[in-house]
Amino acid sequence: MDKEAAMAQQKTVVLYPSPGVGHVVPMGQLAKVFLRHGFDVAMVIAEPPAGSPDFRIVDVDRVATSNPGIAFHVLTPVPDADLAGGPGQPPFLLTLRVLERYNGELERFLCSVPRRRLHSLVTGMFSTYAADVGARLGVPVYAFFASAAATLAVVTQMPAVD
Template structure:
């Protein structure tokens, strides 16, 4: 793992995107760095609303070995709307993720003051500019499936050549190195309309991700496509991929350590008969007709 050898005196700064779904995995990653001998780990938390610090305070109290640094961003200074404003209301953002991207971009000036070695969230691509300016190495922490990373790295090679949006070719099999074919309808909803603001923003993020020194992925297996670098355009190598998972929050949400009843049920099921779906904080399940 980069920057995590025994008895190292380096400080690692972890920079999550907004929301608990990004902050919680970063806390688990911080614990891994500390167990591997990193002297200090700082989690830089962007906060637009200074009155809501409950989550950060709770995590800081439960993890005294981790330093939490708040990057307070006033809504007026950031030129961003208050939390909860949806992008489809016509006032500012066309999609909720667009607000997140704007907030994180506006946080760059406050981020410059505390960087030593930077590990950033997949939505924080604009922080690469800060890392480059200060000459510090930046790594992406990728908590989604490794196949998703393979698709994202290859999207800039495919999307400009697409003659129509994915929404217009729902049954067309799209081919990405290292993963099975994916139908257009099964691509992320944010990428369905190639002319939308969110699709353009996501494609910009995908194109910038290879600028990082490497990827820390919350998994224990990795794809031959990433190993060989075939996800990237010819002549451009894929940054190193470090599989550091699985990182999970120990115990039950209620704080008890007993084994959850769902695991007993899971143990009783036939091998390879259960599909686990993790929607994140904004995901929805859509069932398409076969």
């Protein structure tokens, strides 16, 4: 098989971390593992809406420059009219609501990747609403959790506290 034919068959893994630095950097390390195994990797990052100061976005250009093998895509910001955090509202809940609102933009991006090439979607710990998008498109979805096991234990119990 020639190189061009092999490239046409190469699979793409889409990584969808929460947009904070502490989420993008570990996902970048995971991307390097996929690259070493011959996958193409696209990292999709949600642009925080205006007025959400607790959303610490990374400098995508800087991260992209230091990771030339990864294709980066920043999703178009979603309207933020009903996302203003009220007094005392935890920023964590705002983050979850914002990322859920990005599902439409994420779906448009995933549909732009030829289905025969789209291998899977890997979400970050706060972008798990994207699993709904993967289910609609028939794309396998995996969650990547780079924090400590104790943090995972707390986070998995959050729905029971709600």
